[in-house]
Amino acid sequence: MxxxxxxxxxxxxxxxxxxxxxxxxxxxxxxxxxxxxxxxxxxxxxxxxxxxxxxxxxxxxxxxxxxxxxxxxxxxxxxxxxxxxxxxxxxxxxxxxxxxxxxxxxxxxxxxxxxxxxLGVEDVGARFNETITYHTSCHVTRLMGIKEPPFKLLSNVKDLTLIDLPRKDRCCGFGGTFSVKNAELSEAMSREKAMEIAGTGANVVVGSDQACLMNMAGMLDRLHKEGVINRRIKAMHIAEILNCR
Structure with a gap:
């Protein structure tokens, strides 16, 4: 194709x-x-x-x-x-x-x-031995109406443990230029999201929109350096997970 x-x-x-x-x-x-x-x-x-x-x-x-x-x-x-x-x-x-x-x-x-x-594919043959949680970005989930495909794909990744993210429907705080025009509010939202990610016990947060992942990675790294989060949590695009063997 x-x-x-x-x-x-x-x-x-x-x-x-x-x-x-x-x-x-x-x-x-x-x-x-x-x-x-x-x-x-x-x-x-x-x-x-x-x-x-x-x-x-x-x-x-x-x-x-x-x-x-x-x-x-x-x-x-x-x-x-x-x-x-x-x-x-x-x-x-x-x-x-x-x-x-x-x-x-x-x-x-x-x-x-x-x-x-x-393509009609739900198992791409990936293998990823890690505990993850998934962030449902606003545009993909709310505006495009794409809710099940990411979870269907992740459910078939061998050795992967997926933990549900509380209030996963909440925005991560990026929102494009929103994070620039409303920096204080954006920071508060990002901090809340990072703490919820950390609370799952996952070592990796996965998403399908790189802008959200960039934002979350920055806050997670910042809170880790400040000692608020006790471990380093990685942010990865779902394509990276599906490409692992």
């Missing part, structure tokens, strides 16, 4: 190993991947702050990069939601681009959703 791979600029610039893990998982499942060289930011960070016109270049570039794909798989739920559900709002006065955006919206899938609901 031929797919176009949307790796997310955050992963591309700071966590390339996560992108490679996603590539390896999909290739092992028989997918033939194309990674468009011109892909950059999807424009979400601009539109989240109300800079809709400034986002137009990124939005149109994304459409041009991916509109001819059979399927597009995104490593970021928030970016996938922006492309699938939000582009048509910003292009409503540009009929040609609106039509192109609508065609693209039917092709894009979040990573775990694609594996489970398009």
């Amino acid at each position: 031929k797919i176009h791979f949307f790796q997310q600029c955050l992963i591309d610039m700071f966590y390339p190993h996560v992108g490679m893990a996603g590539v390896h998982v999909l290739e092992n499942l028989g997918c033939e991947l194309t990674v468009p060289k011109k892909q950059v930011c999807c424009g979400q960070m601009f539109t989240n702050s109300g800079y809709n016109e400034a986002a137009m270049g990124a939005i149109k570039n994304t459409i041009e990069c991916f509109e001819n794909a059979d399927y597009v798989v995104s490593m970021s739920g928030s970016c996938a939601f922006a492309i699938r559900d939000e582009y048509h709002h910003f292009l409503k006065d540009q009929p040609e681009w609106l039509e192109r955006a609508d065609r693209l919206s039917g092709k894009i899938y979040e990573f775990t959703d694609f594996i489970v609901n398009v």
Whole structure:
């Protein structure tokens, strides 16, 4: 199956190993991947702050990069939601681009959703001997409506122990530019989330949105250094877990 791979600029610039893990998982499942060289930011960070016109270049570039794909798989739920559900709002006065955006919206899938609901795979043959807990990020769970696929995949990872995260529906405090504009509130939310993660006894927190994972990793590391949390807890994208053998 031929797919176009949307790796997310955050992963591309700071966590390339996560992108490679996603590539390896999909290739092992028989997918033939194309990674468009011109892909950059999807424009979400601009539109989240109300800079809709400034986002137009990124939005149109994304459409041009991916509109001819059979399927597009995104490593970021928030970016996938922006492309699938939000582009048509910003292009409503540009009929040609609106039509192109609508065609693209039917092709894009979040990573775990694609594996489970398009490829029909729930066991990718992974093995990970660790105790983990899972953070259900807001965009993936609430906005895209993807709830079961990550847990179906994790339940079939050999040697893995999954502990339920209390109040897992709570935001981690990142929220894109929310964490910049509302720093004190964001910090309080992040601290609460980190303490709940630590309280599970897990050594790894897993998610499917790298921005959330970056935020949680920062707070977990900070609280460990301050002596508030008595162990180092690692944050990992679910693609990294599924790529382990």
